[in-house]
Amino acid sequence: MVDMRFLVACVVLWVHYSCGALAISNTTVKCRVKERLSLLSLKRGFVDPRGCLSSWGSSENHTDCCTWNGVSCDSRTGHVDALDLSYYSLEGNIPLNLGYLSRLQTLYLEGNQLEGGIPKSLALCNLTVLDLSDNSLSGQLDEFVASFDQCGSISLQNLDLSYNCFTGSVPNFSRFSVLERLYLSDNQLNGTVNGGIGLLSKLQTLDIASNFLHGIIAETHFSRLSQLGYLDMSLNNLEFKISPDWIPPFQLFHIHVRSCKLGPGFPNWLRTQKSDLSLDISNAEISESGFELKFVRRLNSIKFFTDSYGDYVDPNNRGPSSTEDIATLVWKGKVSKYQSILRLVKSIDLSCNMLMGEIPSELMDLVELVALNISRNMLSGKIPATIGQLKSLDFLDLSRNHLSGRIPSELSQVDRLGVMDLSHNNLSGEIPHGTQLQSFDPSAYEGNAHLCGAPLPKCPTSPTQDHPNDENSEEDEQIFGRGFFISSSIGLGTGFWGICSLIFLSKAFRYAYFRLMSGIHDKVYVIVAINVAKLRRWRRGST
Template sequence: MIMDRISLRLLHAFLMLLLHLNPALGFISGVGDANVRCIERERQALLEFKKGLVDDYDKLSSWGNQDQKKNCCKWKGVHCSKHTGHVLELDLRGDSEKTQPLRGKFSSSLLELHHLSSLDLSYNDFNMSQIPKFLGSFNNLNHLYLLEAEFGGTIPYELGNLSHLESIDLSANNFNNVANLQWLSHLSSLKELVLNSINLSEAYDWADVVNRLPYLTSLSLSSCDLPPIAPSTHTHFNYSKSLTTVALSDNHQNSSIFGWLLNFNTSLVEINLTSNQLKGSIPDALGKMNSLESLNFDKNQLEGSIPKSFGNICTLSLLSLSNNKLSGQLVGFINILSGCAKDSLEILDLSLNQITGSLPDFSTFSSLKQIYVGTNNITGTVPEGIGKFHQLEVFDVSNNSMHGVVTEVHLSNLSNLWFLDLSLNSLALQLNKDWVPPFQLRVIYLSSCKLGPRFPSWLQTQWNISILDISDTGISDKIPKWFFDLPSTLQYLDMSDNRLEGLLHLFVFPPKMTVLSIAKNRFSGTASSVCKIRGGILNFLDLSDNLLSGHLPNCFMHLRKLLILNLAGNNFTGKIPSSFGSLSQLHTLNLRNNNFSGELPLPLKNCSLLKFVDLGNNKFSGSVPAWIGECLPLLNILILRSNKFGESIPLNLCWLKYLRILDLSVKNISGTIPQCFNNFTAMAQKGDLFSGIIGSNYTDSYVFDYDDTQEFVNDATVIMKGRELEYGKYLGLLKIINLASNKLTGKVPSEISSLLELVVLNISRNKLIGEIPQMIGQLKQLQSLDMSRNQFSNEIPSSMSELHFLSDLDLSYNNLSGKIPSGTQLQSFDAVDFTGNWALCGPPLPNKCPGEETPNQSDQPTDHDGNEDNEKDGDEFEKWFFAAAGFGFFIGFWGICGPLLFKSSWRGAYFLFLDDMKDWLYATKLAMCMKRLRWKFKKQG
């Protein structure tokens, strides 16, 4: 018995020993999750959570009930404790490209995961549902990531119960406007706070809340519409000494933010205030931040120079002040930074300011790797000393006024260079044809530099190129054979505006190609090589103004992400391929000056995002499609000039409320001008100076944003007085209706007078009748008006004399009658502009109106009182007097007023000056009255 008891005790002790040693053995052996099974109730909770999700891509295929899948610790995204088997982390983060998101509901079954410390559901789709309040019950949660997960509603206040939370990211969701952030102040353990791209415009307490987080190290509230910080937040708190990173870009912060930042001057390492409303000079006190490594104040309105104290920040690695109003000599900026900062500074960006002078000597900056001074007023040459910077990676001096020659001496030691931008200067690259560069460039911008006439052979050695711009570089050569096999890394290629020759169909375009422009060259052959672009990511294709010919291949279904297609100025023939209908993202379609024929294919109506369509000078036939108005609602520009379209103008075009330019001068259109043209509301609203006619939010530019910015500018031709003028960057200012040279009948609808911002109206060479609209004088912005060669009758409306900006006018060959309205405006035009109207009279026509003839002097009565001689003396005096007065009037009037008559821009400016003077006098008088009132109240007080 005693032995049995001893044996039982030993067995019990042995079992207890095994029980305690098992986790340790597992830890020591490293088997971890492989031998630990998850807790059953937690496994069931995960399966229940899965039921609420739609998994289109089988991302959770490993989650199941089969025997081999019962251990949830082996499921994708599930991480368990190696000791206990409890689920500690759930990582179901989707693809940031949003191509493989989970969808559905957030099940409360996860509450069974009592030991959960990290939850990441970012980049999924929870269908605008609210973040569940029960998340506040996860007492052990340290990390919560719900970035861009399509949550909506309000942020639950219960999240403030997560007292152990160290990091939280709720960025880029669709929450309602957040009134306050008080729930954050309870997260006493929080170290990282990220709420980017959330509307916090009403969260005036944001800085107070941040001040209450004692362990916060990283703060990121970018693109939040964040209100300016209140000065009162600078005092009341014992500020954290742990805050190292502040990212508040793209908000409404003004210069008062500097005072708040200075409270963290001993801890801050990184500050990003890009795209705010910082004005004035940069405070010298910022130079006291002796731990600062990165300072980014891009895209503000800062003035002056860099504070002298910045040269003493010995830890400063990045200083970015691009796109401000900084001014002064570049050498002065460099001298300021020549303290201990010169030994740590790696990136210096002073681009897009008003800085002058020449490039200084950077030789003392031993750590400098990236130099950006583009778009300033830098002059002089590139110093040869730049070649000593073997550590230099980026060199950007673009868009300045530099000149001179760049040789191998400048480049031979730059073995680490990968970004070179010398574009938009007067620089010439004179490099030996056998020269082999020591670098492998990824980005090359040489636009407007002198590279030619031969094709630069050194490019053959650059096999890592991602962006290559050699546009307008004076190359007049055949494309070498080695160039036809482009590097597989190439994404952006611009060789436009040269005199390059070659067969386009020999090109092999890499699959990563995003931008391709070979416009304004002499490339020939067909466009069949377009079919070889199979990557499916091409955004921009410009083959315009070459010698290309033949039919277009029907393979555009491979280019579904195309935004801009410009094939103008070639000799393409045949019909538009039906595969154009696959270009559902297309914004610009330019096919003008070719020989396309046939009707517009119906699949084109699938291109519902089109904003710019120019099909002018082709041989298209049929009627103007009604579906243009129905299916292309964003259209800004529609040019169908010089084709073979017939029938009437479809009323559906009036649905195009964003239309700015309508050109239907196509020779065969009949019927009447629709009365609904007043629905072109964009023609009644003031325009902006845009750089093309495409882009988001109906603006007129599309930007390709790589390491640098390149803009595409649409252009269109406008007919004024028989002259064809081309507009590019100013195209957005024009509002045009051109219906010339058709067979239109009936009256001009009076509704056209409501298009108050119309700049050009051409309805010449039709069969229009009736009166000119009486209210045409409302079109104050009109610069060109051509109503010639119609059958208009009756008098010219008097309101036409109020068109002060009118510089081109043609009313010839109608049936107009009566006196040309008096005033300085209409009399400034030539008589030929009114000729062919037999009953029209008055200046500038030579024929006077009835009742205005000068009486004959022989018919004057004599003085019966015998005073004829005295009257002759008086007449003689009057002749001399009026001759002198007339001469004085001639000199005074034509010296001062004459230019106003014949120079439309002066005339418009003069009348605008009078309006401004009136406003100034009114404002001045008002200011004086207010000043008197304030003085009176002050005296009474």
């Protein structure tokens, strides 16, 4: 039998802890005094022209810093664990005493007008999210990374330093072992990319676009990036030197490497990407004889890509787009499995490469296409007549290629076309008649020496056009002359011998005929005799 004393002790302990928990839940935890003072000092360090920090004060109504604008506290400990001062129009430098908030886990200072460097005191070991984007911060990122050496382990998962003025190289982030998202785009980074970035096995997003980075990108930069899905290195001077046999450890949904050197051949490692993909490899010095159509058919979005367009993928988007039929056209989708997805492709930009061959007729099957840019390549042949199928096309740029032949009349059926450039090709003949085609500026057709018709000057009229059937006309006249005389002779002969036959064969007709002729003879004789007599009398009277 269970000891009653044991049961009583258990009940007492249960009541004690239940009442204690209830008392704690009814007690409002306020922020720590030390951290409140740090925040007040932080307020004095910022220039706040809009007064967004006006709720931060020391009066009785503002003693609890956990209720201040942009401040969040841990509900159990009262420590400040989150600070969101985004788009407060704050000015000045980042105050040094921000580092006194040692329990801070998330810090958002994006969209302000902050200047100077990142203070070393901001290297908080518990920090998981740091967003300093869209400011005017400067300095070397090496110094920022080195400031975390004090930490036994670094908790940072999301680091956004984009749209600032940082210089130097992309440093060695290998100690940031749990980093998932790294945004360094739109700075003034002018060094190389450290290979240590390839050791970040948790990294999902890497965006270093729109800088002045140079140097080699090798397999080591991606060696352990098995979780990577978003890669943007575009608008740099980077050169990819990847083995043709290399199989990357990732499957990307977004690859933008515009203006990086990938060529001269089409990169084999891109062919391994099988997920729905937004790809930008424009101006990548790819010199391929013909398009990689099999690869293209695996792409949901093909954009050897310039700009976001309408409701397409936004290059500044921090992650995958939720729009299902987004496409930045650049070779996407298996023919068998993804034909329906291909029809959702909206934009294709393969400009500024060295692509050769004819324009694939398969491109004209993308009936939802809104923008097509394959300018500044080495494409030849004719513009496919099936281009008239692209009824939704609003932007078309085929300029600066070696296209020849006539502009297909089917192009005039694309009545939504708002921007078009066919300049600097070898097109010839008359521009097809259509409201849209005649409304474009002549510059859209310039550089095609044998192209004519509105809005260009009228097509010259050749002698054959002035007298298109001169030889035939002379031949017709000759034929008409011979035919006329032959038919006339036959008619006269038939009539003459027909009358003669009737005179000889029909007695009644013969009498009637001669009576008619005699009557006519008499009338003519009388008329002539009378007129001759009148003429004689007139002459006698005049003498």
